[in-house]
Amino acid sequence: xxxxxxxxxxxxxxxxxxxxxxxxxxxxxxxxxxxxxxxxxxxxxxxxxxxxxxxxxxxxxxxxxxxxxxxxxxxxxxxxxxxxxxxxxxxxxxxxxxxxxxxxxxxxxxxxxxxxxxxxxxxxxxxxxxxxxxxxxxxxxxxxxxxxxxxxxxxxxxxxxxxxxxxxxxxxxxxxxxxxxxxxxxx
Amino acid sequence: xxxxxxxxxxxxxxxxxxxxxxxxxxxxxxxxxxxxxxxxxxxxxxxxxxxxxxxxxxxxxxxxxxxxxxxxxxxxxxxxxxxxxxxxxxxxxxxxxxxxxxxxxxxxxxxxxxxxxxxxxxxxxxxxxxxxxxxxxxxxxxxxxxxxxxxxxxxxxxxxxxxxxxxxxxxxxxxxxxxxxxxxxxxxxxxxxxxxxxxxxxxxxxxxxxxxxxxxxxxxxxxxxxxxxxxxxxxxxxxxxxxxxxxxxxxxxxxxxxxxxxxxxxxxxxxxxxxxxxxxxxxxxxxxxxxxxxxxxxxxxxxxxxxxxxxxxxxxxxxxxxxxxxxxxxxxxxxxxxxxxxxxxxxxxxxxxxxxxxxxxxxxxxxxxxxxxxxxxxxxxxxxxxxxxxxxxxxxxxxxxxxxxxxxxxxxxxxxxxxxxxxxxxxxxxxxxxxxxxxxxxxxxx
Numbered sequence: 001x002x003x004x005x006x007x008x009x010x011x012x013x014x015x016x017x018x019x020x021x022x023x024x025x026x027x028x029x030x031x032x033x034x035x036x037x038x039x040x041x042x043x044x045x046x047x048x049x050x051x052x053x054x055x056x057x058x059x060x061x062x063x064x065x066x067x068x069x070x071x072x073x074x075x076x077x078x079x080x081x082x083x084x085x086x087x088x089x090x091x092x093x094x095x096x097x098x099x100x101x102x103x104x105x106x107x108x109x110x111x112x113x114x115x116x117x118x119x120x121x122x123x124x125x126x127x128x129x130x131x132x133x134x135x136x137x138x139x140x141x142x143x144x145x146x147x148x149x150x151x152x153x154x155x156x157x158x159x160x161x162x163x164x165x166x167x168x169x170x171x172x173x174x175x176x177x178x179x180x181x182x183x184x185x186x187x
Numbered sequence: 188x189x190x191x192x193x194x195x196x197x198x199x200x201x202x203x204x205x206x207x208x209x210x211x212x213x214x215x216x217x218x219x220x221x222x223x224x225x226x227x228x229x230x231x232x233x234x235x236x237x238x239x240x241x242x243x244x245x246x247x248x249x250x251x252x253x254x255x256x257x258x259x260x261x262x263x264x265x266x267x268x269x270x271x272x273x274x275x276x277x278x279x280x281x282x283x284x285x286x287x288x289x290x291x292x293x294x295x296x297x298x299x300x301x302x303x304x305x306x307x308x309x310x311x312x313x314x315x316x317x318x319x320x321x322x323x324x325x326x327x328x329x330x331x332x333x334x335x336x337x338x339x340x341x342x343x344x345x346x347x348x349x350x351x352x353x354x355x356x357x358x359x360x361x362x363x364x365x366x367x368x369x370x371x372x373x374x375x376x377x378x379x380x381x382x383x384x385x386x387x388x389x390x391x392x393x394x395x396x397x398x399x400x401x402x403x404x405x406x407x408x409x410x411x412x413x414x415x416x417x418x419x420x421x422x423x424x425x426x427x428x429x430x431x432x433x434x435x436x437x438x439x440x441x442x443x444x445x446x447x448x449x450x451x452x453x454x455x456x457x458x459x460x461x462x463x464x465x466x467x468x469x470x471x472x473x474x475x476x477x478x479x480x481x482x483x484x485x486x487x488x489x490x491x492x493x494x495x496x497x498x499x500x501x502x503x504x505x506x507x508x509x510x511x512x513x514x515x516x517x518x519x520x521x522x523x524x525x526x527x528x529x530x531x532x533x534x535x536x537x538x539x540x541x542x543x544x545x546x547x548x549x550x551x552x553x554x555x556x557x558x559x560x561x562x563x564x565x566x567x568x569x570x571x572x573x574x575x576x577x578x579x580x581x582x583x584x585x586x587x588x589x590x591x592x593x594x595x596x597x598x599x600x601x602x603x604x605x606x607x608x609x610x611x612x613x614x615x616x617x618x619x620x621x622x623x624x625x626x627x628x629x630x631x632x633x
Contacts (some may be wrong), residue, residue, distance in 0.1 A: 038607055051608070087608045114574050117396050118346060126343045133315045134330040136397040139201045153397035155576045 011109045011171055014165060015069060018077040020100040022064040024093055034091055036088060047083065056080040060088075068078065074102050074164055107167045111155035111175075113182040118175060120151060121179040140177075145170050151178065188214055249281050249292065256298040259321055264301070265311055272305040273298075293332060296324050307344040312351035316401060349390070349400045353383045356404045360433040362412060367432050373415050381411035384479040384631040385448060391486065392512060392572040394444065405430075405437075406444035414475035422472060447575050454571065456465045458488040486574050493571040 028047045032040035039048040047060045056070040056077070066084065071077035078100060085097040117138045121130040128151075130138035137150040137158070147161035147170035157174070161167040236243075260270040266416040278296055280286050286297055289303050300324040306313045315333070319326045337344055357379040364372045385407040389395050393404055409429050413421050426445065449468040456466035456474045459481075466474060478485060570578075609616060 033619055034610050036610055049608075053604075083605065086605045090605050090609055114393055114396075114570075114577065118348070121346060125345075129334070130346060131315070131327060131330060131334075132346075132397065133399055134399075152572045153393065 009109055009171065009175070011107050011159070011168055013072050013107045014075055014106060015104075015106040015107075016071040016077040016102060016164075017104040018068045018071070018074075018081055018102045019069075019099065020066055020081050020085070021098050022066065022088060022093065023096040023098050024064055025094055026060060026062050026064055026088065028060065028062050029098070031091060035087065049087070051080055051083055054080045054083075056084075056085050057074070068121070074105075077102060102163055104162065105164050105167050107159045107161075107171075109157040109159065109171050111157065111178055111182075113179075114155055115151055115153055115178050116181045117151065117153050120178065123180065124177055140174060142170050142173060145173075149174050170174075197217070246421060249278070252277060252281060252294055252298055255295060256301060259299055259302050259318075262321055263306075263313065263317070265306060266309075267300070269302070269305045269309050269311055272309065273301045276301040276304060276336075276342075279334050279340055283339055285335065296322055296329055296332045297336060299324070299329060301334050303329075304337060304342055304344045307347060311353075312347050312355060314347065314352055314400060348384050349395055349403060350386050352400060353404060353407070354379050356401075357382055357408055359435055360408055361435075362433045366434070370416075370420065371432060373412055376418060377415055378408060378411055381414060381475075381479065382407040384482070385411055385475075387446055388451065388455075388482055389444075390477065393574045394447050394451065396574065398444070399440065402438045402440035402444050405435075405441040406448055408443070409445060410448060410475060411473065417473045417475070451572065454489055455482065455485040458485045458492065491570055497569065535612050536630075546581065 026046070028042075030037050031047050031049070035047075035049060037050045037052075041048065045061065049058045049060060050056070051058070054071055054076045056068050058080075059067045059069075066081070068077055068081050068084065069080075071080055081100055082097060085095050090096045105115060117130050121128045121138050122142065127142070128140045131163075135150075137152045140149040140151060141147075142149070145161060145166045147159060147166050149170055150157075150158040151174075155178075157171065157178075159167045159170055161170055162168050238264060253274050254272050257270060260273060271454050280297055280301065281294065286294065289297075299318045303313065303315060303318045305311075315326055315329055319329045322329065330520070336342075357375055359365070360375075360378070362371070362373055362378065363375055366372075380405070386395065386403060389403060389407065405426075409426055412429065413424070426442055427437060446468070449471055451469060451477060452471045456471050458463060459466075459477055462474060462477075492538075501575050
């Protein structure tokens with residue numbers, strides 16, 4: 001057994017989606033008028049506000065619900081959410097930062113080998129599904145982690161889950177299954 | 188509290204109250220035996236559908252849907268087992284809450300999906316594209332409904348292999364007599380045999396996985412047709428012209444697949460001992476017959492040659508490859524499948540989340556920030572056969588992010604930072620004025 005082929009796998013978090021509430025009504029026109037880096041979308045009833053640091057985009061609804069996207073870690077998402085809440089406070093709203101929750105984390109990872117998707121799907125049915133006519137990747141859903149892994153034949157993985165820890169666990173769980181399918185089955 | 192209705196001695200009694208078993212038995216003793224006693228609970232209303240369930244007939248749309256499923260089966264000329272199974276699945280899916288109230292259009296697509304899953308379960312090779320064609324629906328729509336349906340009905344449908352579909356696909360090509368002149372004609376049997384062999388070779392060399400089957404099949408049929416009689420006339424035929432004479436629609440990605448298959452054929456063609464000239468994509472078609480005949484031996488030779496070349500390169504360069512840096516070669520021994528150390532990377536820094544005890548010495552190496560590591564060569568370039576996207580990546584590899592200090596969610600936020608996101612009163616007034624002027628000019632234009 002050759003254990004010296006162990007390699008570190010870099011799981012790169014590319015997007016963290018978080019929500020929070022301001023516990024007060026927000027006047028979108030005021031935000032659009034007095035805020036910079038703001039895009040007002042009256043047709044859908046929301047305002048988009050972009051922060052430079054951290055680089056996040058927030059969708060703001062008049063009910064006080066806000067969704068932040070674009071952060072690359074959970075801490076960054078929280079910091080960005082707090083900065084946004086401070087911005088809204090400075091604009092004159094009685095904001096109370098509450099109900100902050102990370103709802104989705106998107107990460108990518110690359111295996112150092114190609115993966116035979118048909119073998120992978122056959123070995124892991126029905127958790128794995130693969131329809132080449134619809135999408136080039138096989139989908140592997142881990143129910144108890146609420147994580148979904150898209151497996152590409154090039155070895156790239158795209159993982160989505162409710163938090164970073166679940167995403168990491170999902171990759172670790174999937175690795176041995178992917179390793180088994182790194183070559184076509186011998187005839 | 189109960190509402191009760193019963194008949195006794197041709198009289199109808201109704202009332203409300205509490206009926207115990209004692210009461211019910213006393214009703215029987217008074218000569219109401221054999222009469223119907225209907226008890227209704229005041230708190231649970233019996234719906235019309237429940238009360239008439241016994242005499243329920245299938246609705247017209249279900250009947251029409253079943254007829255449509257039958258028609259699809261007859262169009263595709265599938266056997267009776269598939270027809271019956273499709274109808275069974277359609278009935279189950281139709282009556283499920285998820286599909287009960289959907290539009291008729293969706294129900295029609297559902298019928299097609301039932302046929303598709305039945306074909307797959309009973310080993311009848313058919314593609315989603317064929318079903319979409321028969322239904323005149325978008326493949327994506329058919330795919331979505333298909334995936335919903337198999338989830339709801341808990342069906343484990345096998346995937347159709349490309350090689351299984353080849354025979355049916357080849358028959359679509361009108362490339363036999365009397366459709367085309369004799370010099371261009373080929374029998375469907377020969378064409379299928381060669382095309383299947385080409386697809387198998389493509390599958391072994393990572394060209395099929397993750398790709399749409401139709402473009403690969405088209406490329407295989409085209410190359411098979413050329414290789415059956417590799418004269419000047421056929422070799423000059425472009426894919427466009429071939430599709431025209433075969434009376435099928437051309438798939439653009441098939442051109443790329445042809446190039447990829449030719450590259451693989453060239454790699455194998457080089458290993459043929461009796462071919463002295465250099466094998467290039469232009470002249471490889473003449474060697475296809477020999478390559479397909481001896482493909483397994485040629486594959487083994489090519490892999491061995493590649494390994495020898497790699498070994499020679501390592502020795503010449505004098506670099507001792509570290510075990511972590513070597514990608515597993517295709518002929519490597521089975522490797523221990525222990526879970527590897529993984530690290531979560533954020534803004535270019537590695538932060539280890541879990542540690543494995545096996546390679547303790549490697550931990551420090553793996554925790555080095557990304558930009559200090561020697562950039563890993565693309566592992567695909569070291570392999571003889573690898574997915575083409577890895578060998579020739581379009582996108583640049585994810586570059587290391589500019590170094591950012593670790594972000595703490597509870598760090599202080601300065602006022603000046605926040606002020607940069609807020610307009611001053613003068614700026615706000617100017618902005619409002621400009622918006623007003625813009626809207627006025629827009630209304631004047633319209």
